[in-house]
Amino acid sequence: MIVFSHISKAYADGCPALDDVSLKIQTGDFVSIVGQSGAGKSTMLKLISAEERPTAGSIVIDGWNVAKIKRWQIPHLRRQIGVVYQDFKLLPKRTTLENVAFAMEVGGAASREISETVPHILKLVNLQEKAAAYPNELSGGEKQRVAIARALAYKPQILLADEPTGNLDALHSWDIVQLLIKINKLGTTVLLATHNDDVVNALKKRVITLNQGKVVSDQKGGTYKL
Amino acid sequence: MVGISFIRVFKAASQNFWRNIWLSVATTVIMTMTLLIVLFLFFANVFGLEVLHNVEQKVDLSVTFTDSASEEQVAALTREIESRSDVKGVEVVTSEQALAIFRQRNQDKPFIEESLAELEENPLPASMFIVATEPRFYQAMAGDLANERYAAVIAEVNFEDSRAVIDRLMTIILAIKNVGLVVTVIFVVLVVLIMFNTVRLAIYSFREEIDIMHLVGASRWFIRGPFVLESILVALLAVAVASAIAYPALKAASPELQRFFFESHADSTSFDIYQYAVDRWFTILGLQVVLAAGLAIFSSLIAVQRYLKN
Numbered sequence: 001m002i003v004f005s006h007i008s009k010a011y012a013d014g015c016p017a018l019d020d021v022s023l024k025i026q027t028g029d030f031v032s033i034v035g036q037s038g039a040g041k042s043t044m045l046k047l048i049s050a051e052e053r054p055t056a057g058s059i060v061i062d063g064w065n066v067a068k069i070k071r072w073q074i075p076h077l078r079r080q081i082g083v084v085y086q087d088f089k090l091l092p093k094r095t096t097l098e099n100v101a102f103a104m105e106v107g108g109a110a111s112r113e114i115s116e117t118v119p120h121i122l123k124l125v126n127l128q129e130k131a132a133a134y135p136n137e138l139s140g141g142e143k144q145r146v147a148i149a150r151a152l153a154y155k156p157q158i159l160l161a162d163e164p165t166g167n168l169d170a171l172h173s174w175d176i177v178q179l180l181i182k183i184n185k186l187g188t189t190v191l192l193a194t195h196n197d198d199v200v201n202a203l204k205k206r207v208i209t210l211n212q213g214k215v216v217s218d219q220k221g222g223t224y225k226l
Numbered sequence: 227m228v229g230i231s232f233i234r235v236f237k238a239a240s241q242n243f244w245r246n247i248w249l250s251v252a253t254t255v256i257m258t259m260t261l262l263i264v265l266f267l268f269f270a271n272v273f274g275l276e277v278l279h280n281v282e283q284k285v286d287l288s289v290t291f292t293d294s295a296s297e298e299q300v301a302a303l304t305r306e307i308e309s310r311s312d313v314k315g316v317e318v319v320t321s322e323q324a325l326a327i328f329r330q331r332n333q334d335k336p337f338i339e340e341s342l343a344e345l346e347e348n349p350l351p352a353s354m355f356i357v358a359t360e361p362r363f364y365q366a367m368a369g370d371l372a373n374e375r376y377a378a379v380i381a382e383v384n385f386e387d388s389r390a391v392i393d394r395l396m397t398i399i400l401a402i403k404n405v406g407l408v409v410t411v412i413f414v415v416l417v418v419l420i421m422f423n424t425v426r427l428a429i430y431s432f433r434e435e436i437d438i439m440h441l442v443g444a445s446r447w448f449i450r451g452p453f454v455l456e457s458i459l460v461a462l463l464a465v466a467v468a469s470a471i472a473y474p475a476l477k478a479a480s481p482e483l484q485r486f487f488f489e490s491h492a493d494s495t496s497f498d499i500y501q502y503a504v505d506r507w508f509t510i511l512g513l514q515v516v517l518a519a520g521l522a523i524f525s526s527l528i529a530v531q532r533y534l535k536n
Contacts, residue, residue, distance in 0.1 A: 071446070078443030089441065091434055102435075106444035108231050150442065 001027050002048060002158070002189070007057035007067075009043050009213075017043040018054070019213040025191070027062075027157070030184045032200045033193045034224055035210035041193035044210070045160045048191070049081050050074045062157065079107055082151025082159045082188075086166035088143045090135045096146050097122065097131040103153040117153065125149045125179060141172030148179060158189045165196050173199060197224035231448060238452035242428040243459055250460060253417075253424045257464035257521070258471070260413035261514055265472045267406035268510075269499055274399035276497040277487045281391055287364050289354040289371060290382040299379045300352065307356060312363040317355045324350040351381065361392070414521065421460070421525035425453045429533045436534065450530045457526035461518035468514065476500040 002025040009018040018040045025031055033041045046052040047059055050066050059066040064077055090099050097118055104114045122128050125145040135143055144164055151159055161180060165173035177192075177199050184190045194200060200207055200223065207222030208215060217225065243250045291300060300318060308316050319327070325348050332338040342349075358364050368385035429436065432452075439449050480500035488496040503510060 075443040075445045078441070083441055089434075089438055091438060102438065103442040105234055106439045106442055106448050108445075108448070153442070 001025065001060075001062065002191075003058075003060045004044075005058045005060075007047065007054045007059060009040075009047060009052060010055045016213045018047070018210075020057075021210075021213070021215055022057075023208065023215060023218060025189060027189055028184070028187055030181070030190045030203070030205040031192070032203060032205060032207045032222075032224075033191060033210065034195070034197075034200055034207060034226070036226060037195075038212075039210040040213040041210060042162050043213075045083070045162050045191060045193055048158070049083055049160060050077055075107075079154045080157050082148075082154065082156035084144065084147045084151050084159065084161045084164045086163035088135070088147045088167075090143060090146055090150075092135050095132050095134055096127055096138070096149075099135070099146055100149045100153055103150045107154060121149045121152050124152065124182070139172065140168045141175050144168060144172070144176050145179060148176070148183070152183065152188075156188060158191065159183060161190065161192045161194075163194055164192070165194060165199060170198070174202075177203065200224040231445075235448060235451035235455060239455035239459060242432065242452055242456040245431055246424065246427055249424045249427060250456075253420050253460050254464050254467065256413065256416050256420050257461060257518055258467045260410065260417050260521075261464055261468035261518060262472060263406065263410050263413055264517065265468060265510075265514070267403065267410065269472075269476065269503065270402050270406070271399065272502060273483065273487075273497065273499050274395065274402065276499075278392060278395050278399070280488060280497070281395060282361050287356045287358070287368055287371075288384045289356070289380050290384065291352045291354070291379060292381040293351065295352070295379045300354075303376070303379055304354065307354075310367075312358055312360070312367065313356060314359045315357040317357075319353050319355065321348050321350050321352045324353065417521050418525040421457055421522055422529045424460075425457060425526045425529035426533055428453055428456060429529070450534055453530050453534075454523060454526045457522035458519050461522035462515065465511065465514045465518050469511065473500075473503065476503050 004021050004023045007018055007021045008016065010016045017038075021040075021044070033044060035041050043052060047054055048061065048066065050069055054067050057067065061077070062080075064073075066077065069077060091102065094102060100118050100121055101114050104117065109117075119128065119131070122131055125148055127142065127145055127149060130138060130142060130146075133142075135146070138146065144167075148159075148161075148164075159180070164176050164180075168176065173196060180190050180192060181203075192199075204221050206220045207217070207224065209217035209222075209225060211226070304316055304318055307313055325342075328350060329339070329342070356367065358367060364385060368383050371380060371383045436449060477500045480498055483499060484496045
């Protein structure tokens with residue numbers, strides 16, 4: 001479970017990104033976070049993965065108070081949270097398989113575990129055929145699936161997807177959303193920050209709407225409304 | 227887990243080294259030069275002190291006997307001098323021994339032998355070499371032997387004040403130390419700056435990997451380790467190269483140094499700087515590793531701290 005209690009975040013220029021946000025996200029939920037650019041969607045995800053620290057309030061994830069987490073604890077937290085970005089962040093000189101394996105290598109997984117786990121994950125995201133392909137040989141949708149596969153390498157409890165369909169056409173976007181639904185059905189909590197109203201409306205899941213750093217709407221089975 | 231991580235960190239460090247190979251070579255060269263300067267200073271100091279010690283111990287006072295001096299007179303004078311408290315030892319060289327030494331030293335000069343053959347008598351006088359317990363006693367001793375009462379036995383007292391030589395040697399050793407220290411400091415600063423920039427460029431060329439490492443929860447050690455380990459690899463390589471240069475150079479120079487600084491003194495014990503270095507190879511290697519790795523870790527940690535914030 002993720003619990004935000006009176007979270008505020010202001011950047012160095014004094015501009016508030018989040019303003020007194022309190023909410024709970026249950027384990028296994030699929031939550032879409034919507035809002036205009038600068039509404040605080042990405043900041044919310046960055047606070048969960050400890051890329052940013054709140055100015056006030058607390059964020060508790062399964063017993064971890066992320067707001068007060070020690071620097072040495074951050075890697076442990078991040079191995080429980082998979083993150084997917086709009087720009088994929090893949091290593092261009094590594095193949096699909098190597099990109100996924102790299103995530104496990106840096107976390108200290110044994111070589112045998114890596115060689116057994118990675119093919120399973122590639123099968124989950126339907127990329128077995130592209131295991132030896134380099135990122136420049138993949139379509140946008142395939143690149144995003146590699147990024148998702150990498151995020152799943154540690155079997156995270158939470159998957160944060162920050163505009164994962166932002167660089168994709170409608171067909172590939174829907175492909176990625178289907179994959180996120182599949183991952184959610186396997187028990188992973190998914191937080192999807194997006195501008196894509198078609199996706200949000202089709203999902204019929206919980207929708208949190210942000211405006212100028214405040215939660216203006218939080219509906220189960222909600223739709224995209226700004 | 228720790229073993230696997232170390233292997234992967236080591237692998238990443240090797241990749242860093244090869245990815246910026248020319249920068250790695252430049253850093254290794256500067257580090258090697260720094261070590262060679264420190265080694266030169268160290269050996270020059272050891273050798274200089276040995277030469278100094280040798281000069282202090284050499285025969286500074288010699289007495290040439292008159293042609294008319296009898297064996298009894300020489301023996302009596304020897305006993306008298308040996309009994310002095312400021313005398314450490316006395317060696318008498320007969321005219322025959324002197325001739326033999328002279329011939330041996332000039333055996334590669336045939337004209338000397340020819341000249342000696344033409345002479346009917348041995349031209350070299352008998353002499354006595356006196357070693358004092360301390361160099362400062364020679365002056366007074368020379369004064370005593372120049373006394374009129376020895377005139378029938380002693381033809382000449384040869385005394386060279388070694389204090390001037392000792393002072394000059396000390397000045398040279400000190401100058402080598404001072405200049406060497408300044409050069410060392412310059413090279414140490416160069417090593418730190420170049421190592422710092424090597425690590426900085428390595429961090430730049432690995433920025434994508436580093437971003438993703440952060441993203442997927444790599445530990446601080448996994449991210450920072452390769453850069454620190456790379457600098458240690460450079461340091462160890464520099465130690466190996468410096469040793470590979472220094473030891474053969476010492477081996478080549480040692481006979482010439484011994485001949486130049488020690489052989490002219492009849493009572494000296496020769497000092498082999500190469501043997502000295504070989505006997506202490508472990509300590510010398512250890513000190514080099516400590517110095518080189520210390521500099522490497524210091525510079526790389528600063529770079530990592532500066533450019534790899536979470």
